[in-house]
Amino acid sequence: MDAMPVTSAAEETLDPSDWADVQHLSHRIVDDAVAYLRDVRERPVWQEMPGDVRDFFTASLPQSPTPLAEIYGDIVDKVMPYPMGNIHPRFWSWYMGSSNFTGALGDFLAAIQGSNLGGGNHAAALMDSQVVDWCKQMMGMPASASGTLVSGGSMANIIGLTVARNSKAGIDVREHGVGAIERPLRFYGSDQIHSCHRKAMETLGLGNKALRRIATAASLRIDIGALRAAIAEDRAAGFKPACIIGNAGTVNTGAIDDLQALARLAHEEDLWFHVDGCIGALIAIAPENAHRVAGLEWADSIALDPHKWLHAPFEAGCALVRDAAAHRKTFAVTPEYLESTPRGLASGQWLHDYGLQTSRGFKALKVWMALREHGVEKFGRLIDQNIAQGHYLSGLIEAEPALELTAPTSINIVCFRYRAGGLDGEGSKALNTEIMLRLQEEGIAAISDTTVQGRHCLRVAINNHRTRREDLDLLVAETVRLGNEIAAA
Numbered sequence: 001m002d003a004m005p006v007t008s009a010a011e012e013t014l015d016p017s018d019w020a021d022v023q024h025l026s027h028r029i030v031d032d033a034v035a036y037l038r039d040v041r042e043r044p045v046w047q048e049m050p051g052d053v054r055d056f057f058t059a060s061l062p063q064s065p066t067p068l069a070e071i072y073g074d075i076v077d078k079v080m081p082y083p084m085g086n087i088h089p090r091f092w093s094w095y096m097g098s099s100n101f102t103g104a105l106g107d108f109l110a111a112i113q114g115s116n117l118g119g120g121n122h123a124a125a126l127m128d129s130q131v132v133d134w135c136k137q138m139m140g141m142p143a144s145a146s147g148t149l150v151s152g153g154s155m156a157n158i159i160g161l162t163v164a165r166n167s168k169a170g171i172d173v174r175e176h177g178v179g180a181i182e183r184p185l186r187f188y189g190s191d192q193i194h195s196c197h198r199k200a201m202e203t204l205g206l207g208n209k210a211l212r213r214i215a216t217a218a219s220l221r222i223d224i225g226a227l228r229a230a231i232a233e234d235r236a237a238g239f240k241p242a243c244i245i246g247n248a249g250t251v252n253t254g255a256i257d258d259l260q261a262l263a264r265l266a267h268e269e270d271l272w273f274h275v276d277g278c279i280g281a282l283i284a285i286a287p288e289n290a291h292r293v294a295g296l297e298w299a300d301s302i303a304l305d306p307h308k309w310l311h312a313p314f315e316a317g318c319a320l321v322r323d324a325a326a327h328r329k330t331f332a333v334t335p336e337y338l339e340s341t342p343r344g345l346a347s348g349q350w351l352h353d354y355g356l357q358t359s360r361g362f363k364a365l366k367v368w369m370a371l372r373e374h375g376v377e378k379f380g381r382l383i384d385q386n387i388a389q390g391h392y393l394s395g396l397i398e399a400e401p402a403l404e405l406t407a408p409t410s411i412n413i414v415c416f417r418y419r420a421g422g423l424d425g426e427g428s429k430a431l432n433t434e435i436m437l438r439l440q441e442e443g444i445a446a447i448s449d450t451t452v453q454g455r456h457c458l459r460v461a462i463n464n465h466r467t468r469r470e471d472l473d474l475l476v477a478e479t480v481r482l483g484n485e486i487a488a489a
Contacts, residue, residue: 016068025069036080037087037101040466044443046085053078089466090445090475095251095279095413097311098464102373106366107313117149117360121348124362128351131364134371135304135318138285139277140297146324148354149363152317153278153305154196159319159355160301161187161200161243163330164272167323168242174330178205186234187211189245190222192252194276197245219408220255220452222247224265231269243272248293248302249280252452252459254390254413256280259295266300275299278317280411282309285376286383292411306367308463309383316363319355328353386412386462393460393472402480406457415450415457418483429456435482444478445471 016022056078086096115124132147141147150156166173169181185206189197191213201211212234214227231241246262247255259275266273275281275296281304283293296302300323306316321327332353341347352358371379390412397403397416407415418435420428432449436458439445450459460475 022068025072029072032076033104034101040088043081043088045088045090045446046440047082047443048441049082053082085446086464087466088446089464089468090471091464092460092462092467092475093446093448095308095461095463097305097308097314098466099313100311100370100465102370103311103313103366106369110362110365113362115362117362117364118352118358119348119350120345122345124364125348125351127368128360128362128364129349131367131371132318132320134376135306136320138376139281139299139302139304139320140284141299141302141320141322144324145320145322146327146354147318147320148351149360150317150319150355150357151315152307153194153276153303154199154317155356156278156303156305156317156319157194157196157274157276158200158203160274160303160321161197161245162204163301163321163323163327164243164274165204165206166330167326168240168272170240181240183238183240185210185242186231186239187243187245188214188227188230188241189276190214190216190220190247190250190257192216192220192222192247192250192255193245194251194278197276216255220250220253220410222257222262224258224261227262228265231265231271241269241271243274246273246275246295246299247279248275248277248283248296249411249413251279252413252450253407253415254279254409254411254461256283256292256410259293260298261295263295263298272300273298274301275303277302277304278308279413282379283383283387283411285380286387287377287380288384289387289411290380309386310367310370310379311382311465312363312367312370316367331355382465386464386467389462389467389469389472390414390460392469393462393475396472396476400476400480402483403476406455407452412462414460414462415452416460417455417457418479418487420483421487431483431486432456432458434486435479438482438486439475439478445475447475 085091087098115122117124117128119125128149132149135147136145148159150159165185171180187210189211193213197211198208201208212230214230215223217223234241244262244266246257246259249256263273280293281296281302283289284296302320304318306312306318307314338350351360390409393414394405394409397405402419403416404419405416417428417432420431423431436447436449439447448459450457
């Protein structure tokens with residue numbers, strides 16, 4: 001057989017040919033990043049992209065090189081001026097954290113180090129486990145519990161509910177599948193539960209009907225009596241009640257279920273108790289408001305989001321499970337190419353045994369750095385600050401004749417509407433939606449809208465360490481101004 005020809009082409013790399021040029025540009029990027037955050041208040045919260053910017057993102061796949069400085073110039077012109085806006089002090093749409101500069105540095109350093117957090121014997125894996133341990137401490141979970149960092153709340157809830165399904169199925173679901181479960185499982189949550197739980201039921205092969213939505217009272221907390229009756233009804237009908245999902249803050253209004261009562265009921269009925277804490281679990285570290293989530297520490301599993309009230313840059317979620325053995329049993333697979341060794345790189349813990357991803361990013365560093373820099377007590381005070389701001393805004397709305405609250409303010413989410421001069425239903429919805437859109441388009445504030453107990457309303461979620469009370473004063477004044485203008489048109 002003829003020998004393979006030896007090529008004379010030079011071997012290539014993605015490293016720069018001139019590190020000095022890259023270093024100079026990198027210093028400029030960091031300087032620009034500092035200014036970007038320092039001056040965030042001076043920019044619009046959000047602005048629409050002009051046509052030429054939109055067209056820029058339709059360019060075809062690049063075939064040849066472009067100088068890095070030119071690429072950065074495009075980012076400065078076409079990306080940085082048009083953010084979603086959640087780092088701005090007047091961004092209150094949906095429910096998002098506002099990031100922090102130290103966390104951004106953490107993301108940069110994590111990418112530079114480049115570790116895969118599937119596991120193994122290296123520093124990043126130890127830090128990942130340490131951050132999970134810190135989350136357990138914040139939630140009051142025992143040291144023997146386990147957990148995993150994930151992309152966000154939806155995945156954290158799926159992790160917890162998967163362990164719940166497997167633990168309560170009565171069979172080996174991993175081996176035989178959900179079709180072999182003798183009695184169909186039932187999960188329970190309030191009618192205010194987040195949509196990710198429907199996705200979880202579908203993903204777990206149980207179907208949307210496996211999740212019973214229980215009515216809420218005027219407080220928008222789950223009705224414990226109605227829940228108890230539903231469990232009894234399902235048992236009598238041949239179903240197997242498996243799990244209660246408690247809300248440590250609903251997405252619509254921030255209502256917090258009676259977690260202690262839910263924990264007791266789950267214990268009495270031998271059900272798994274999962275807490276969706278993606279809105280408010282971290283209230284547990286807030287000195288003035290921690291009492292609101294009493295009972296959280298009794299959960300069998302908890303979902304929480306460090307990218308919300310720990311303000312980690314997106315994305316960073318966490319799932320915690322009290323029974324570490326059940327957690328690992330739900331996900332662990334050990335193929336021959338991932339066997340542990342007594343020493344060396346493969347002698348560490350395989351973190352992928354606790355979730356769905358084998359390849360995992362180094363999410364822990366940005367959380368670890370910010371907690372080290374500020375300390376957990378400051379994050380707790382910032383949570384108290386946001387809750388106080390929510391009630392301050394509620395007071396402003398109650399004092400303004402043109403506005404009205406549409407749901408009770410529990411924590412930091414405020415639902416209200418402009419009184420539409422006698423309009424109701426679709427007329428009120430159209431007017432208030434227009435107010436919301438003009439607030440966004442004029443760069444004043446970003447708020448969202450929702451429907452609570454059949455009433456459309458505007459929604460302000462103050463999950464932002466940059467917000468000041470004067471920002472809320474401005475929101476009320478501008479909402480009234482725009483409402484008056486639209487109503488008069």
